[in-house]
Amino acid sequence: MSFDFDYFVIGAGSGGVRSARIASQLGAKAAIAESRYLGGTCVNVGCVPKKLFVYASEFSEFAKQAQGFGWASSESNIDWQVLRDKKDKEIKRLNSIYSKLLEDSGACLLQGNARLLDANTVEVDSKAYTSKHILLATGGWPRQPEYSGAEHVVDSNAFFFLDTLPHSVLVEGGGYIAVEFAGILNGLGCDVELVYRGELFLRGFDQDIRQFVAEELTKKGIKLRFESKISEISPTEQGSYKVFLSSGEPRVVDKVVAAIGRVPLTDGLGIENTRICVDAGGFIEVDENFQTAEPSIYAVGDVVGRKALTPVAIKEGEKLARYLFSGQSIALDYANIPSAVFSQPSIGTVGLSEEEARERGIDVTCYRSNFRPLKHTISGAEERVYMKMVVENSTGRVLGLHMVGENAGEIIQGFAVAVNMGATKSHFDETLGVHPTAAEEFVTLR
Numbered sequence: 001m002s003f004d005f006d007y008f009v010i011g012a013g014s015g016g017v018r019s020a021r022i023a024s025q026l027g028a029k030a031a032i033a034e035s036r037y038l039g040g041t042c043v044n045v046g047c048v049p050k051k052l053f054v055y056a057s058e059f060s061e062f063a064k065q066a067q068g069f070g071w072a073s074s075e076s077n078i079d080w081q082v083l084r085d086k087k088d089k090e091i092k093r094l095n096s097i098y099s100k101l102l103e104d105s106g107a108c109l110l111q112g113n114a115r116l117l118d119a120n121t122v123e124v125d126s127k128a129y130t131s132k133h134i135l136l137a138t139g140g141w142p143r144q145p146e147y148s149g150a151e152h153v154v155d156s157n158a159f160f161f162l163d164t165l166p167h168s169v170l171v172e173g174g175g176y177i178a179v180e181f182a183g184i185l186n187g188l189g190c191d192v193e194l195v196y197r198g199e200l201f202l203r204g205f206d207q208d209i210r211q212f213v214a215e216e217l218t219k220k221g222i223k224l225r226f227e228s229k230i231s232e233i234s235p236t237e238q239g240s241y242k243v244f245l246s247s248g249e250p251r252v253v254d255k256v257v258a259a260i261g262r263v264p265l266t267d268g269l270g271i272e273n274t275r276i277c278v279d280a281g282g283f284i285e286v287d288e289n290f291q292t293a294e295p296s297i298y299a300v301g302d303v304v305g306r307k308a309l310t311p312v313a314i315k316e317g318e319k320l321a322r323y324l325f326s327g328q329s330i331a332l333d334y335a336n337i338p339s340a341v342f343s344q345p346s347i348g349t350v351g352l353s354e355e356e357a358r359e360r361g362i363d364v365t366c367y368r369s370n371f372r373p374l375k376h377t378i379s380g381a382e383e384r385v386y387m388k389m390v391v392e393n394s395t396g397r398v399l400g401l402h403m404v405g406e407n408a409g410e411i412i413q414g415f416a417v418a419v420n421m422g423a424t425k426s427h428f429d430e431t432l433g434v435h436p437t438a439a440e441e442f443v444t445l446r
């Protein structure tokens with residue numbers, strides 16, 4: 001049977017673009033359809049603009065710290081429109097780089113809504129294309145709250161395009177995005193309160209790290225309200241919002257930002273026209289080869305929901321293309337995936353938390369360090385650094401490294417190689433430090 005394409009990718013985000021490019025470079029006739037923007041969530045309403053906003057928000061604190069070093073005080077405010085527009089310009093530049101990368105790879109880019117008609121046919125804006133293999137890489141979308149007045153809430157997409165910077169903000173949620181947004185808004189000068197339904201935010205991270213971050217954010221002036229939920233939002237005549245909580249007094253704020261998780265984006269995808277199965281959360285079910293219950297259709301990235309991180313989607317997309325078009329191994333190890341939360345201070349983490357290790361019945365010793373970094377001995381800032389190493393007693397293997405502090409992501413990225421290679425505590429002990437750095441603490445933990 002002949003097809004229009006060997007490989008048809010739906011969704012030009014991190015995973016889809018990488019997969020289409022690799023397939024094309026390997027000689028497959030590939031197409032990729034996208035209805036929104038090139039680069040997906042990461043480039044347009046995620047990692048990239050978020051990090052730019054984090055940079056912008058850090059300057060207020062740096063300016064304060066500079067005074068400790070003798071710089072004269074210089075009060076100034078952020079011009080939100082300038083920041084937002086410069087961010088938009090940079091994102092446009094990245095969109096065109098993505099377009100060029102696809103063009104250079106030889107993959108055919110189709111702009112429009114793609115829908116599965118059957119196991120080998122995709123319709124893009126009323127035109128049908130057949131393909132031997134199809135990849136679904138449609139990603140996710142912010143979960144929308146359901147209480148009364150939820151239509152007034154700004155979600156994590158709309159956050160990046162606000163017309164004005166609010167004076168007061170209530171951030172709802174306790175995951176990566178809520179904590180990062182709270183830090184950005186606080187640094188930009190907003191009055192921020194974070195409301196989280198559980199006992200302590202950042203569920204899934206090491207308990208000591210969660211506790212330490214809560215203390216650091218509080219020191220910076222972010223109000224943390226745990227074990228509370230929004231029950232209703234109503235607009236006020238002054239243009240702000242009255243927010244009713246399950247516990248505590250109602251708040252009046254300029255904006256409510258919801259970051260309560262993300263759901264897989266499968267609406268309108270036509271999966272009902274195939275044998276594809278989804279799980280209770282709506283994520284597409286795939287086997288170890290990313291193959292759905294419809295053998296010609298595969299899925300990677302956030303729509304599968306194994307680990308909603310850009311580098312994971314990229315790796316999955318690449319592995320799949322190499323497997324399909326050059327017979328390479330598809331095996332992907334999900335252990336030891338490093339990640340960072342760009343809170344302020346930031347979190348870097350790789351491997352098991354102490355709780356995860358103990359839940360698995362592993363006998364571990366934990367090494368901790370909590371110190372004031374050299375810079376803040378003069379800057380006047382109260383910020384501290386926290387580091388933790390989880391070591392398996394029977395082998396000496398370092399099972400987890402966790403850090404809160406400036407550049408935690410950069411530091412953990414380097415150490416992640418060692419953890420991934422099975423480094424032991426003795427390997428760390430035998431490694432000399434780079435002095436004076438915060439990172440050297442990881443090789444001097446005793």
Ligand code: NDP
Nearest residue numbers: 173174175176177178198203259260261262308340341342
């Ligand atoms: P997360 O899954 O990290 O966190 C969702 C948060 O919302 C949790 O605190 C959860 O609470 C809470 N929540 C879920 N449902 C509700 C509800 N109905 N009402 C109130 N609260 C609710 O999601 P994010 O949206 O923060 O981020 C999505 C994913 O994107 C992350 O998991 C991460 O994989 C990725 N990401 C990565 C970043 C990075 O690498 N730096 C940055 C941003 C996102 P509970 O814990 O109780 O379930």
